[in-house]
Amino acid sequence: MKKVELIATATFGLEAIVKREVIDLGFEDIKTDNAMVTFKGDLSSIPKANLWLRCADRVLLKLGEFNATTFDQLFEQTKALPWEEWIPEDGKFTVTGKSINSKLFSVPDCQSIVKKAIVEKLKKKYNVTWFSETGPEYTVQVSLLKDKAILTIDTSGTGLHKRGYRENSVQAPIKETLAAALVKLSFWNKDRLLLDPFCGSGTLPIEAAMIGRNIAPGLNRSFASEKWSIFKPEIWKNARVDALKSIDQNVQLKIKGTDIDPEAIEIAKENAFEAGVDDCIEFDQKPLGELDFKDEYGVIICNPPYGERLSEVEEVEKLYTSMGNYFENLNTWSKYIITSFEEFENFYGKKADKKRKLYNGRIKVDYYQYFGPRPPKSIT
Structure with a gap:
């Protein structure tokens, strides 16, 4: 089967998490760089990576990499790449681009040069002068960093955070990919209680x-890429069948999501149903002060309000103080809290055991981690 080189793009700070996912999926020649993890496989790696990567943003097919300081170099080296192996005669392709610290700094010009080079290559292959572009979509990206060009085709289409279950959401929802990363960065496992006291539309619990x-x-x-002609139908079908067979229907999970907003709770329940996990999450409309921490051991992971607007700062300060008071006696619980509020620890009343810098969309945030003791083996 045809060998391919793929790039899993990642939000800043999540590269190590994405790398671990790539390793767990059994891919080869793994390399990590800023905001990306590169790896190799065969054609079946494309559906496998798209179906299973929880924390990556997209899966890109890498066509080539070269130095380019002039438009002639960009044109000739782009034209030399095997576009005809991927894009059929009726393929619809667009070119996106970005340039950082490169002599070729005009992104629109770079996009135009790359488009022209691909067209010239495909003209020669298909012996035509005009393309209908009525077939499957191929989004080509030219990425220039310090005069090094990387040419890719996006295999994902819509970003991987779009799981398909979140038809509705509340204001300022957390991306599904980041929510999955927060869980993976915690010490939660499926045998312990997980609580999100600010669950909103339910993304973290789901x-x-x-x-x-x-x-x-x-x-x-x-x-x-499901519609690409290079794939035999059974490649994607087999990947989906394998994924269905991998679901653990017998596992008993203890996951709770609460929120003060009754509308958010209803949305969360709908989203959990769409995701197929409504039977293993307990959603309840409750303010923070009414939560009952009966379990001796548990994990709290939450994305509380940040107070991005000046009018909300005082309210958020009070909320963080209340969180510190309510969580103070939960000595056997682990707490993980993400926020952009830089004075969080002061109002919470305790310095985090570990703090990790991340991004929630374009908002710079910190992930405050408070570690509880490891439960006895009889409990975990």
Whole structure:
């Protein structure tokens, strides 16, 4: 089967998590760089990576990499790449681009040069002068960093955070990929209670349930490369069948999501149903002060309000103080809290055991981690 080189793009700070996922999926020649993890496989790696990567943003097919300081170099070296092996005569392809610290700094010009080079290559292959572009979509990206060009085709289409279950959401929801990463960065496992006291539309509990049940995050959506002519139908079909067989229907999960907003709770229940995990998450409309921490050991993972607007700062300061008071006696629990509020620890009342810098969309955030003791083996 044809060998391919793929790039899993990642939000800043999540490269190590994505690398671990790539390793666990059994891929080869893995390399990590800023915001990306590169790896190799065969054609079947494309559906496998798209279906299973929880924390990556996209899966890109790498066509080539070279130095380019002039438009002539960009044109000739792009034209030399094997575009005809991937894009059929009726293929619809667009070119996106970005340039950082490179002599070729005009992104529109780079896009135009790359498009022209691909067209010239395909003209020669198909012996035509005009393309209908009525077939499957191929999004080509030219990425220039310090005069090094990387040419890719996007195999995912819509970003991987779009799982297909979140039809509705509340204001300022957390991305599904980041939510999955927060769970993976915690010490939660499927035998322990997980609580999100600010669950909103339920993304964190749902992602945890999908991890606990081993549900492939891309199982309920489609991908751009599913329609590519290079794939025999059974390649994608087999990948989906394998993913379905991997689901653990017997696992008993203890996951709870609460929120003060009754509308958010209803949305969370709907989303959990769409994700196929409504039977293993308990959602309840409750304010923070009414939570009952009966379990001796547990894990709290939450994405509370940040106070991005000046009018909300005082309210958020009070909330973080209340969180510190309510969680103070939970000595055997682990707490994981993500926020952009830089004074969080001061109002929470305790310095985190570990703090990790991440991004929630374009917002710079910190992931505050408070570690509880390891439960006895009889409990875990």
